[in-house]
Amino acid sequence: MSATIALVDDDRNILTSVSIALQAEGFAVRLYSDGATALKALTDNPPDLAVLDIKMPRMDGMELLRRLREKSELPVIFLTSKDDEIDQALGLAMGADDYISKPFSQRLLIERIRAVLRRAASRRTPAGEETAETPTAEIITRGRLVMDPARHRVTWAGREVQLTVTEFLILEALAQRPGFVKSRDQLMDAAYQDDVYVDDRTIDSHIKRLRKKFRAVDDDFKAIETLYGVGYRFSEE
Numbered sequence: 523m524s525a526t527i528a529l530v531d532d533d534r535n536i537l538t539s540v541s542i543a544l545q546a547e548g549f550a551v552r553l554y555s556d557g558a559t560a561l562k563a564l565t566d567n568p569p570d571l572a573v574l575d576i577k578m579p580r581m582d583g584m585e586l587l588r589r590l591r592e593k594s595e596l597p598v599i600f601l602t603s604k605d606d607e608i609d610q611a612l613g614l615a616m617g618a619d620d621y622i623s624k625p626f627s628q629r630l631l632i633e634r635i636r637a638v639l640r641r642a643a644s645r646r647t648p649a650g651e652e653t654a655e656t657p658t659a660e661i662i663t664r665g666r667l668v669m670d671p672a673r674h675r676v677t678w679a680g681r682e683v684q685l686t687v688t689e690f691l692i693l694e695a696l697a698q699r700p701g702f703v704k705s706r707d708q709l710m711d712a713a714y715q716d717d718v719y720v721d722d723r724t725i726d727s728h729i730k731r732l733r734k735k736f737r738a739v740d741d742d743f744k745a746i747e748t749l750y751g752v753g754y755r756f757s758e759e
C-alpha cells in the first residue's frame with residue numbers, strides 16, 4: 523500500500539509540481555493551501571507524513587505543528603526559507619522530524635520523505651503480526667524508562683511519553699548503553715541513517731525537546747546528561 527503524503531503550502535506552483543513528482547513515485551497525495559484548513563484534515567484523517575511550509579497566511583507552519591503535536595506524533599518535514607536558521611532550529615525544537623530549505627530539489631525532498639517514512643516504519647510492528655519467524659525488537663528497561671521499539675512506545679515511571687520518530691531513535695541510542703557518552707555525530711548517525719545532512723544544532727534541538735517531554739511527566743527528570751564539548755549520555759536511575 524502506498525504511503526499518503528500531505529502537502530501544506532500556500533504556493534500553488536509548489537503544490538502542483540511536488541504532487542506530480544510524488545505521484546510519479548507511487549505516493550498518494552493530499553493538498554492543502556493553508557494551515558487552518560489542513561489542521562482539521564490532518565487531525566481527523568492523518569496521512570503517513572506531512573510536509574509543511576512555515577510561512578503561510580491564516581495559520582503558519584509553526585502554529586500548525588504546535589497544534590498537531592497536542593494530539594499527534596505524525597512525522598513532519600518542514601519547508602523553510604533559504605538559510606533561515608531560526609526557522610529550522612525552532613521547527614526541530616517543536617518536534618519536526620526533518621527540514622529542507624527552499625529552493626529545493628524535488629529529488630532531495632522525495633529522498634527525505636522516504637528516509638523519515640523508513641525510520642517511522644522501523645519503529646512499528648502492527649499488533650497481531652508478530653510470528654515465530656518475525657523476531658520482535660527487545661524492550662529496553664533502564665530504571666524508570668521503558669522503551670518498546672516494536673510499538674514505538676515509551677513510558678517513564680509508568681507514564682506514557684509521546685515521541686516523534688527521530689526523538690525515539692536518539693533516546694534509544696542513548697539508552698542502549700547507559701553511562702556511555704554518545705557524541706553528536708553518533709546520535710546523528712543513529713537518527714539519520716540515509717545520508718541526510720544535519721548539523722550539531724539539530725541534535726541539540728531534539729535533546730531539548732526530549733527533556734521537555736519527560737519533564738512534563740516528571741519535574742525532576744535528569745536522565746539525559748550533557749557533557750559539554752563531548753556529547754550526551756543516559757544516566758540510569
